[in-house]
Amino acid sequence: MVTAFKNIIVVGGSYVGTSTAQQLASVLPNTHRILLVEPHTHFHHLFAFPRYAILPSHEHKAFIPYRLFDRDPTSSRQRQDTVVRAKVLAVHPDRVVLDRPWQGSGELQFDYLVIATGTRLSAPGTMEVEEKGPSVEYLKRFQSQVQAASSVLIIGGGAVGVQMATDVKELYPAKKVTVVQSRDRVMPKFHPQFHALIAERFAELGVELITGSRVVLPKDGFPSDGSTFGVKLQDGRELQTQLVILATGQTPNNELVATLPGELINPDNGFIRVNPTLQLPGYPHIFAVGDIADTGAHKAARPGAAQAAVLTKNVVSMLEGREPSDKITITPPALHITLGLQKNIVFRNPPPGACEPSVTWREDGKADMNIDAVWARRGVRVNCVDDYHL
Numbered sequence: 261m262v263t264a265f266k267n268i269i270v271v272g273g274s275y276v277g278t279s280t281a282q283q284l285a286s287v288l289p290n291t292h293r294i295l296l297v298e299p300h301t302h303f304h305h306l307f308a309f310p311r312y313a314i315l316p317s318h319e320h321k322a323f324i325p326y327r328l329f330d331r332d333p334t335s336s337r338q339r340q341d342t343v344v345r346a347k348v349l350a351v352h353p354d355r356v357v358l359d360r361p362w363q364g365s366g367e368l369q370f371d372y373l374v375i376a377t378g379t380r381l382s383a384p385g386t387m388e389v390e391e392k393g394p395s396v397e398y399l400k401r402f403q404s405q406v407q408a409a410s411s412v413l414i415i416g417g418g419a420v421g422v423q424m425a426t427d428v429k430e431l432y433p434a435k436k437v438t439v440v441q442s443r444d445r446v447m448p449k450f451h452p453q454f455h456a457l458i459a460e461r462f463a464e465l466g467v468e469l470i471t472g473s474r475v476v477l478p479k480d481g482f483p484s485d486g487s488t489f490g491v492k493l494q495d496g497r498e499l500q501t502q503l504v505i506l507a508t509g510q511t512p513n514n515e516l517v518a519t520l521p522g523e524l525i526n527p528d529n530g531f532i533r534v535n536p537t538l539q540l541p542g543y544p545h546i547f548a549v550g551d552i553a554d555t556g557a558h559k560a561a562r563p564g565a566a567q568a569a570v571l572t573k574n575v576v577s578m579l580e581g582r583e584p585s586d587k588i589t590i591t592p593p594a595l596h597i598t599l600g601l602q603k604n605i606v607f608r609n610p611p612p613g614a615c616e617p618s619v620t621w622r623e624d625g626k627a628d629m630n631i632d633a634v635w636a637r638r639g640v641r642v643n644c645v646d647d648y649h650l
Contacts, residue, residue: 265293265340268575269356269370271348271516273298273326274306276550276564277376281328283572284374285341289579293339295368296328297356299347302392303638306385308629310423310507311598312399313384314406314431319399321631321648323392327639344368350519351375353543372575375517375532375548379510379559385420408486409503410435415475417441417448421507422458423598429465430600437467438499440491442474449558449593451617454607461599473497510559512552520546526554536587538571545578547571558593594618601627 268288270281273296281296288294302323312319329341346358355369362368380386384402387395406412412428412435414421421439429437439446439462445455446469462469476492482504483489490498512530522542524533531554533541538553540546548554549571550564557563567588574584592609599605602625608618635642642648 266291267295267368267370268292268372268374269368270294270296270374270376271351271356272376272378272513272550272552273300273303273343274376274378274550275561276378276568277374278303278326278328279561279565280374280376280549280568280571281341283568284575285329285339287572287576288339290339292371292579294329294341295344295370296326296342297344297346297348297358297368298326299345299359299390300387301345301390302326304387304395305631305634306381308631308634309384309386309399310420311427311627311629313402314424314427315601315627316400316403318628318631319403320392320396321628321635322399323395324635324638325640325650330639348377348516351516351546352519353546356516371545372578373546374571375546375552376550376564377513377516378551379512381420381510382506382508384505385507405484405486405503407432409501411438411488411501412436412503412505413438413440413491413499413501414505414507415440416507416509417443417446417469417471418507418509419447419595419597421505422446424505424507425467426461426465426598426600426603429467433466436501437465438470438501439467440470440473440475440493440499442472444472446471447595450595450607451609453617453619457605457607457619458599461603465600470499510551514552529554537574537584538567538588539574539584544584547574555588555590557588557590558595560593560595562594563591598625598629601625 270277281294285294305322308322312322326343344362346360348356350357355367358366414425425439446458447454473493473495492498514525517524532548534548534553538547549567551559570586570588573586577584592611594608596606602623604622604625606620610617
C-alpha cells in the first residue's frame with residue numbers, strides 16, 4: 261500500500277538546517293516526512309573553509325556526504341525522510357518551486373515549511389559551485405595563490421578575516437599580511453576586550469592591522485595574476501599587495517520569500533522577520549531558523565541549534581492540535597575562533613548584569629581542525645583516508 265505522506269520541508273542543508281531536520285525526524289509521526297531541500301551535493305563544513313583555503317592537503321575533507329536519514333534496518337519507522345537535491349526559487353503559502361524537477365515535479369507541497377537558508381560569505385568563505393569536485397579544485401587554486409603571493413591584504417575584521425590572517429602568517433612568516441577593518445576594532449559585535457586580545461595576537465605574529473578605514477572596491481575586482489598592485493583606502497592611502505582576500509561579512513539569503521505577501525524582510529538588515537516562536541508573521545505554518553531569522557540572536561551554529569529545538573517543539577504542538585508556546589531565548593554572543601594552527605580562544609560576552617567577558621585560551625588546535633570528528637558527527641564513518649574523497 262502506498263502511503264501519502266504529509267511533507268515538512270526544510271530549506272537549507274547547512275548546520276542549522278540539518279540540525280532542524282534531524283530533530284524533527286526524531287519525533288514526528290509516520291504520517292509526515294522530512295524533505296531537506298539543498299542544492300549542494302555534500303554538506304559544506306564552512307568552519308574549515310578559511311583554513312583549508314590556505315593549508316594544502318585537507319581541502320577534500322570539508323565536503324561531507326549527507327547521511328542525515330540513514331535508516332536502522334531493525335526500526336519499524338516507515339517514513340521516507342530524504343535529501344532533495346535542488347534549490348528553492350520561490351515560496352508560496354502551500355508549496356515551494358524548485359530549480360529542477362524531483363520525482364517528476366518542479367514543485368513540492370508542504371504542511372509545514374522551515375526556512376534555514378542562512379547567509380552568503382565572499383569566497384573562499386562560501387563556494388560558488390554545487391559539486392564537491394570543482395569546489396575542491398577551487399580551494400587548491402586559492403592555496404596556490406596564497407603560496408605564490410609575497411604580500412596578502414585581507415579586507416574585513418570578522419571571524420573569517422581574523423582566522424585567515426593568523427593562519428597565513430603562521431604558515432608563511434615571511435609574507436606581509438595586512439588586515440583592513442572599516443570599524444574601529446575587529447569583531448565589533450563582541451566586548452572590546454576581544455579586539456585587544458586579537459590585536460595582541462596579530463602583533464605577536466607580525467600581522468599589520470588597519471582600523472577605521474574602508475577599502476575602495478574596484479568595479480572589476482582586484483588582480484589575481486600574482487602581480488603587485490595598489491589598493492586604495494577611502495582616507496587617501498594606497499597599500500601595495502599581490503593578493504586581496506575578501507572577508508567582508510554576511511549577506512542574507514532572503515530572496516525566496518519575495519513571493520509571499522507581507523513585509524517579511526527587515527529592511528534594516530535583510531533578515532526574515534519571525535515571532536518569538538520562530539513563525540513568520542501571518543504564516544503560522546512557516547518558520548525561519550538560524551542565521552536567516554531576524555531573532556536578535558548571535559549568528560552562529562550553537563544558537564541556531566537551540567532555535568531548532570524550539571521550532572521542533574512548536575511543530576509537534578501544532579501537529580497535536582495545541583498552540584505553539586515555546587519561545588527562543590537570547591544569550592550573550594560567544595565564539596570559538598582559531599588564532600593560528602594550534603592557538604584558539606573561546607570568548608563569551610558578559611551576561612546581563614556582568615562587566616567582564618569569559619575568555620578561555622587553548623593550545624590544542626590541529627591542522628585539519630579535528631575533521632575526523634566532524635565526519636563522525638555527520639554520520640559518515642571514515643575507515644581510511646580514501647573515504648574523505650566520498
